[in-house]
Amino acid sequence: MIKADNLSYRYPRAAADTLKDISFDIGEGEIFGFLGPSGAGKSTTLRILIGIAKNYTGSVSLFGSEIKTVKASFYERIGVAFEQPNFYSKFTAEENLLFFSKLYSSSPSIDHGQLLEELGLEPHRRKRVSEFSKGMKMRLNFCRALLHNPDILFLDEPTSGLDPTNAKTVKDIILREKRKGKTIVINTHNMQLAEAICDRVAFVVDGTIPIIESPHHLNLQYGKRVVNITYRTANRVEEANFPLADLHSNIDFQRLLETESIETIHTQEASLEDIFIRVTGRRLV
Numbered sequence: 001m002i003k004a005d006n007l008s009y010r011y012p013r014a015a016a017d018t019l020k021d022i023s024f025d026i027g028e029g030e031i032f033g034f035l036g037p038s039g040a041g042k043s044t045t046l047r048i049l050i051g052i053a054k055n056y057t058g059s060v061s062l063f064g065s066e067i068k069t070v071k072a073s074f075y076e077r078i079g080v081a082f083e084q085p086n087f088y089s090k091f092t093a094e095e096n097l098l099f100f101s102k103l104y105s106s107s108p109s110i111d112h113g114q115l116l117e118e119l120g121l122e123p124h125r126r127k128r129v130s131e132f133s134k135g136m137k138m139r140l141n142f143c144r145a146l147l148h149n150p151d152i153l154f155l156d157e158p159t160s161g162l163d164p165t166n167a168k169t170v171k172d173i174i175l176r177e178k179r180k181g182k183t184i185v186i187n188t189h190n191m192q193l194a195e196a197i198c199d200r201v202a203f204v205v206d207g208t209i210p211i212i213e214s215p216h217h218l219n220l221q222y223g224k225r226v227v228n229i230t231y232r233t234a235n236r237v238e239e240a241n242f243p244l245a246d247l248h249s250n251i252d253f254q255r256l257l258e259t260e261s262i263e264t265i266h267t268q269e270a271s272l273e274d275i276f277i278r279v280t281g282r283r284l285v
Contacts, residue, residue, distance in 0.1 A: 001152070001183050002026035002049065006058035009044055018044045020207040021058070031174065031184045033194040035276060036204035037284050042187040043083075043156065045204070049185065050080050050154055062152070076104055079150035083157040083187075085141035089130035093121055093140050096129060097147060104148040115143040119169060134161040142170055146177070153177060153184045159193055171197055189284040191272040201272070205280040215272055222275045224268040227253075231260040241268075 002025065009019040019041050026032040034042045047053040048060055051067050051074060060067045063077065087096045097112045116122045119139040129137065138161050145153060158174070159167040174184055174197055188194055194201050195215045202212045213221075225244040230237055238260075242253045244267070256262075270278075277283055 001028040001030075002032075002060075002062050002185070004049075004058065004060045007045075007048070007056060007060055008058055009048060009053060009056045011044075012055075018207050019048075019056075022207070022209045023058075024202055024209060024212055026183060026185060028183055029178065029181045030199045031178050031186065031197050033186045033188060033198035033201040034204050035188060035191065035194055035201050035272070035284075036280075037189055037282060040204040041207040042204050044207075046154055046156060046185070046187050050078060051075075076148065077151045078154060079145035079148065079152070080154045081141045081145040081156060081158060083160055085137050085144075087129040087137065087140065090128060092126045092128055093132070094125040096140065097143060100144050101147050112143060112147060115146060118173065119143060120166060135163065135166065138162060139166060139170070142173070146173075151182060153182060154187075155184065156187045157190070158186060158188070159190060167193075191276065191284065195272045203276055203280055205282050211279055218272065218275050219269045222278060223270040226268045228264075228266055228268055229253075229256060229262060230264045231256065231262050233260060237263065 004025070005023050007019055007022050008017050010017045022045075034045060036042050044053065048056055048067065049062065051070055054068050062070070062074070065074075088099065091099065093116065094112070097116075101112070113122070113125075116125050119142065121136065121139055121143070124132070124136065129140065132140065138158075142155075142158060145155065153174075155174070158170055162170065171193065178184060186194070186198065198215060200212060200214050201218075202209045227242045227244060227247060229240050229242070231240070232238070240256060242250055247253060273284060
């Protein structure tokens with residue numbers, strides 16, 4: 001679906017490349033996340049993938065065609081939601097969606113009224129966008145990206161500025177689009193979002209990609225294979241750790257379960273942010 005080989009990019013008059021010989025592929029129906037701090041190269045990668053920045057070296061193809069050669073019909077098949085959305089501020093939310101839907105050759109197959117309702121914007125559909133908060137604009141921007149039922153969604157920090165309830169709604173809609181077979185590319189530094197919904201993630205730092213893997217396999221590789229148990233004895237809470245290997249035959253583990261009042265028991269997975277710091281030596285700032 002999406003393939004990049006030896007991709008490099010340098011902005012005009014820049015002293016160095018923003019992207020440095022990166023390669024990746026994204027399969028049909030996959031949620032793929034580019035993770036990294038601001039300035040790492042995530043947004044530049046997105047700009048190339050949607051055909052805005054074409055002065056790159058290497059090869060980048062979508063739907064089997066090199067990005068540099070795509071025609072207008074290409075944009076009928078992709079939906080894009082930037083982190084900083086632009087709307088006609090004197091138009092209402094509904095007027096904006098109707099206007100943008102007319103830019104596509106086919107009639108919208110998505111009910112924008114239903115999207116507005118799902119994202120809590122139905123009561124504000126006739127309100128001018130100039131009166132919207134950032135979070136409301138982000139939700140409207142997400143609606144706009146879905147309007148024409150695209151095959152690929154490009155989402156730049158899709159939960160930025162959203163409260164937990166609306167962030168969960170956006171996450172649920174993204175997963176619903178995946179179940180429809182859509183390919184979804186996300187730029188984010190929100191590791192919790194990436195861990196919850198991405199099939200694979202690419203760590204981006206200083207224009208390079210040191211690792212591409214699923215969050216599950218990263219947790220297995222970098223997490224501690226240990227079970228942590230907290231239990232209460234008299235008026236104190238105690239803690240014990242046991243290796244996962246041969247846990248079923250660990251006599252001390254079995255004795256603890258049989259004789260003590262267990263409060264919590266869980267494995268010691270590393271968070272995706274911990275793994276990012278360990279692999280890249282950089283924090284998500």
